Every structure is written in C-alpha cells, then in structure tokens.
Amino acid sequence: MFHQIDSPQNPQFKAWAGLLESRGIRKQGQFLLAGLKTVPEALTRWPDLFSRILIRHPEWIADWPLPENVQPVVLAGPLFRELDVSGTDYPILVGQVPEMPPADLSLPPEGLELVCALGDPANLGALLRSAAAFGATKVILLEESAHPFHPKCLRAASNGVFSLALARGGRWADLAQAAGPLLALDAGGEDLVTYPWPQDARLVLGEEGQGVPADLPATRLTIGTTGAVESLNATVAASIALFTYHAGG
Known part of the structure; x- marks a missing residue:
C-alpha cells in the first residue's frame, strides 16, 4: 500500500x-x-x-x-x-543522520584523521569520497565546515560518507591544544613526496582559497607543481596527500 x-x-x-x-x-x-x-x-x-x-x-x-x-x-x-x-x-x-559525536582533540590521532573546514558542500563531498577511498580513519568537521549530509555533499561523496567515522571538531582555536602531529598543506613547506609520514597524524584542511591559519602549530607540506597555476583546488590537494599517505603505508 x-x-x-x-x-x-x-x-x-x-x-x-x-x-x-x-x-x-x-x-x-x-x-x-x-x-x-x-x-x-x-x-x-x-x-x-x-x-x-x-x-x-x-x-x-x-x-x-x-x-x-x-x-x-x-x-x-x-x-x-x-x-x-x-x-x-x-x-x-x-x-x-548518523550520530556525529564531538571529537576529543586532546587524544592522539589513530591512523590518518582529517580536520576539515571546507564550507562548499560539493568540495566537502569530493573530499569525503577521497577520504573513504584512501582509508582515512576519521573526519573531524570544524564549525566552518559544510554539513556532510547536504544534498550537494552527498552527491559528490558518492556514498563515501556512510563508510566514514564523522565527528564535530569545534573552532579553529581548539586546534591550538590538539594532540599531534598536525600537518597542513601549504606553499613553502616540506616536500610531500619525500616527507616521512607518521602512522598516526591529523591532516588539517582549510577553506578553499584561505587555507589554514598562519599561527596553526602544524608541519607544512607542499605539493610540487609546474607553477602554471597559482595553487591546486583544496580537495585535489587533499586527495593527493591522502594517496601519498596510503601508498606509503
């Protein structure tokens, strides 16, 4: 009926x-x-x-x-x-919507955890798809982040969201006391290709175009390019980092 x-x-x-x-x-x-x-x-x-x-x-x-x-x-x-x-x-x-508990950032990471502030739901969805594909153990969503169950996010995630552990992460300021190692993608950092990835770490991703705060206590990693463009899309850069970690493991 x-x-x-x-x-x-x-x-x-x-x-x-x-x-x-x-x-x-x-x-x-x-x-x-x-x-x-x-x-x-x-x-x-x-x-x-x-x-x-x-x-x-x-x-x-x-x-x-x-x-x-x-x-x-x-x-x-x-x-x-x-x-x-x-x-x-x-x-x-x-x-x-599944439960998304608050993350305890004072505890050390287990595996590769993503800390994310992507505000565009389509970008967030693409990131979640890559996170599921390359085995991220957790995605911690800061207050600035889009909702992971927004229709545009779900469409881009291609069901990746359902296989991930999601947690709420508070504000940028909360990362000052977060257990590390903390890593961030940025120009002028260590070469991503040769960086010796730790088994357990948190990769921090800022909003598209803004990046992470300059005072964030994180190791900066750089993706080498031809220089034909100023920078990579945040989701593309994060996917490359996820693959590099996954391949090295």
Whole structure:
C-alpha cells in the first residue's frame, strides 16, 4: 500500500523540502539521498539508515526488495521535482543522520584523521569520497565546515560518507591544544613526496582559497607543481596527500 502526497502544504512534504538546506538537516536530523547508483547501493549496504523512499510512480520500485522499515511515498510530479534538485527522475531516500559525536582533540590521532573546514558542500563531498577511498580513519568537521549530509555533499561523496567515522571538531582555536602531529598543506613547506609520514597524524584542511591559519602549530607540506597555476583546488590537494599517505603505508 502506497502513501500519496499531492499538496505542497502537506506538513510531511514541507519537512522534506527543508532538508534541501543545512538548517533543515540540523533541525530534523534527516537527509535526502538521490542518485541512480547511490540509492540502490545505500539501500543494500545501509538499509537501517532509511525510513522512506519517495517516488513519482509505483512502477519505479515494483521489483525492488525494499526493507520492511522503508515506506514508499508517491509524490505528485511538481512536489517530486522540487525535491529532485539533481534532476535524477529516480527514487529519493529519506534517511536519519548518523550520530556525529564531538571529537576529543586532546587524544592522539589513530591512523590518518582529517580536520576539515571546507564550507562548499560539493568540495566537502569530493573530499569525503577521497577520504573513504584512501582509508582515512576519521573526519573531524570544524564549525566552518559544510554539513556532510547536504544534498550537494552527498552527491559528490558518492556514498563515501556512510563508510566514514564523522565527528564535530569545534573552532579553529581548539586546534591550538590538539594532540599531534598536525600537518597542513601549504606553499613553502616540506616536500610531500619525500616527507616521512607518521602512522598516526591529523591532516588539517582549510577553506578553499584561505587555507589554514598562519599561527596553526602544524608541519607544512607542499605539493610540487609546474607553477602554471597559482595553487591546486583544496580537495585535489587533499586527495593527493591522502594517496601519498596510503601508498606509503
């Protein structure tokens, strides 16, 4: 039996529409997941995270083995298109945001942990995808960071977010007392290629274009380039660093 919603004034629909922004995600503790590959994979690997699947036509999921906890909801065309911001024209999952406990930065890192302040959700999503691919043990999100379950972040992360340990990290000032070693990507530092990576470390990533604060007590690492461009995108640079650590391990 399918539940159907046709009115934009429906309280449940209005709540889901709020999940298109970080404020609504924080308030409700839920998120929307869209994508032709990500939705079936998420249902298979992390079914307990989800409670609803939003569709335009029942035949979309006629042969899907839905978990018992996932209820189908049919939305009128205009309502579905409002939520389908990526234009997938494919079922959308409603999920519960996993717990993101506060990080205790006074404790030493275990493996390679990322400390992140990327404010653009698409950049953050790309970083999370690389973090999952190269085995980062934890991603600590500072207050300046975008929400990891923003639709743009989830789209770029390609489900990488679900396999990562996420934690809240407070403000930049909190890093002054953080246990190290702390590492940061910056011009004029040690060569990333020859740097002897410690097994346990925290790699700190600043906002695109701003980098990390100059007074951050961290070892600076530099990625050598041809100099044809002034700098690398923060996510690209972080991915290169993650690969270098992973390859060296």
